[in-house]
Amino acid sequence: MGDLNTCRICGAPTECVLDLGKTPPANSLKKRRDEPEAAFPLVLHRCDTCGNLQLRDCLIADDLYRNYLYVTPSSPMLSRHYRVLIDYLSSHGHVNAGSRVLEIGSNAGLFLEAIAPDVSAVVGVDPATAIAAQANAAGIPTVCDFFNADSAARIAGEYWRPDLIVARHCFAHNCSPHEMLGGVTKILADDGLFVIENAYALNTVEQTEFDQIYHEHMFYYSVRSMRHLLQMHGMTLVDVMTASIHGGSIVFVAARATAGREPLPTVERALERETAPLSREGLGAFAQRTREAGAKLRRLVSELRAEGRTINTYGATAKGNTLLNYSGLTASDIPFCADSTEIKQGRYLPQSNILVISEEQAFADPPDYFLLTAWNYQEEIVAKVRARGNIRSKFIVPIPEPHII
Numbered sequence: 001m002g003d004l005n006t007c008r009i010c011g012a013p014t015e016c017v018l019d020l021g022k023t024p025p026a027n028s029l030k031k032r033r034d035e036p037e038a039a040f041p042l043v044l045h046r047c048d049t050c051g052n053l054q055l056r057d058c059l060i061a062d063d064l065y066r067n068y069l070y071v072t073p074s075s076p077m078l079s080r081h082y083r084v085l086i087d088y089l090s091s092h093g094h095v096n097a098g099s100r101v102l103e104i105g106s107n108a109g110l111f112l113e114a115i116a117p118d119v120s121a122v123v124g125v126d127p128a129t130a131i132a133a134q135a136n137a138a139g140i141p142t143v144c145d146f147f148n149a150d151s152a153a154r155i156a157g158e159y160w161r162p163d164l165i166v167a168r169h170c171f172a173h174n175c176s177p178h179e180m181l182g183g184v185t186k187i188l189a190d191d192g193l194f195v196i197e198n199a200y201a202l203n204t205v206e207q208t209e210f211d212q213i214y215h216e217h218m219f220y221y222s223v224r225s226m227r228h229l230l231q232m233h234g235m236t237l238v239d240v241m242t243a244s245i246h247g248g249s250i251v252f253v254a255a256r257a258t259a260g261r262e263p264l265p266t267v268e269r270a271l272e273r274e275t276a277p278l279s280r281e282g283l284g285a286f287a288q289r290t291r292e293a294g295a296k297l298r299r300l301v302s303e304l305r306a307e308g309r310t311i312n313t314y315g316a317t318a319k320g321n322t323l324l325n326y327s328g329l330t331a332s333d334i335p336f337c338a339d340s341t342e343i344k345q346g347r348y349l350p351q352s353n354i355l356v357i358s359e360e361q362a363f364a365d366p367p368d369y370f371l372l373t374a375w376n377y378q379e380e381i382v383a384k385v386r387a388r389g390n391i392r393s394k395f396i397v398p399i400p401e402p403h404i405i
């Protein structure tokens with residue numbers, strides 16, 4: 001995929017912002033502790049020309065996603081977020097009762113299930129075999145494939161040309177955004193909209209969420225880089241909306257330039273707001289804060305262990321693996337990770353070798369501290385633990401810098 005130091009959006013040279021070392025792919029949980037694992041560099045680069053932030057090294061999508069273990073957790077916070085997003089789309093006239101909606105990376109179909117009553121038809125497309133089958137079994141029509149111009153044409157032939165295409169937290173998960181956009185521009189209705197929801201680079205940087213950096217996240221989009229990318233495909237960024245979900249997300253709304261929609265003032269305002277934090281200097285400061293946060297977490301865990309405290313992590317998240325591996329934490333300090341996802345339980349986190357157990361097991365033998373590797377669900381996880389009568393365990397929240405609550 002071209003030179004390692006080349007922007008995969010605009011082709012200009014890139015420069016290194018932050019090197020997090022080598023790690024295995026974040027969702028490659030192991031069945032056996034001693035299973036061999038390969039580690040790949042995790043290096044963030046920036047393009048001065050279009051503002052793009054990307055991983056220097058891209059892994060092959062097929063290796064990452066065909067046997068994917070990430071199933072969207074059932075979470076009241078996520079359900080609330082779906083509602084906010086759907087209300088936003090409806091109140092802005094972006095969807096109505098006649099809309100036909102295609103979701104890319106639809107996983108188990110939870111978002112489509114939420115939007116289905118408000119629109120006329122839905123279909124999902126997702127490359128993970130087992131998860132697409134699960135969505136179909138639950139009644140959400142789902143095509144099992146990667147989304148690109150070829151699969152898009154097939155989907156449009158079998159179903160319809162969508163009025164709305166949604167890509168939530170998957171648009172940055174591919175080496176070439178041009179491939180996905182090629183599919184979108186091939187089938188989107190002439191006056192249709194393409195909605196991309198993604199972790200927002202501004203939040204990642206301002207809140208020192210260095211753990212958002214892992215191999216699946218190949219791009220860290222800003223308004224500047226997204227607008228540039230869309231323009232390359234004859235599309236206009238017409239609106240942006242921010243949301244607190246997943247540590248700070250942004251919803252980009254794009255239309256075909258030929259549809260003649262003017263960008264709303266939200267776009268220009270967001271551009272102004274993000275310019276300094278995402279500049280070369282702003283990112284240099286982010287890299288420095290990251291190094292300090294990693295060292296601080298390592299120190300905190302060592303101190304607690306020296307006092308004889310027990311620690312588990314909570315959430316076998318992708319970002320948790322960056323956090324643990326960059327901070328040098330392993331099963332010798334943190335033996336267990338609680339997670340509600342059945343297929344993750346009984347497996348070992350890559351590199352750190354921490355064993356994933358069920359929440360029930362973690363509640364039965366609670367540690368002194370839970371390191372919240374799923375800090376994006378802090379409120380509901382803390383409430384869940386307390387509701388089980390556990391008022392003893394404290395929580396280490398790693399972001400924006402490690403602190404105890």
Ligand code: TMP
Pocket residue numbers: 073074075314315316317318338339340341359374376377380381384
């Ligand atoms: P995510 O941040 O990528 O959505 O991953 C969240 C992980 O945390 C997922 O593996 C499920 C787990 N989780 C729990 O174990 N309990 C919970 O209450 C929630 C909300 C998530």
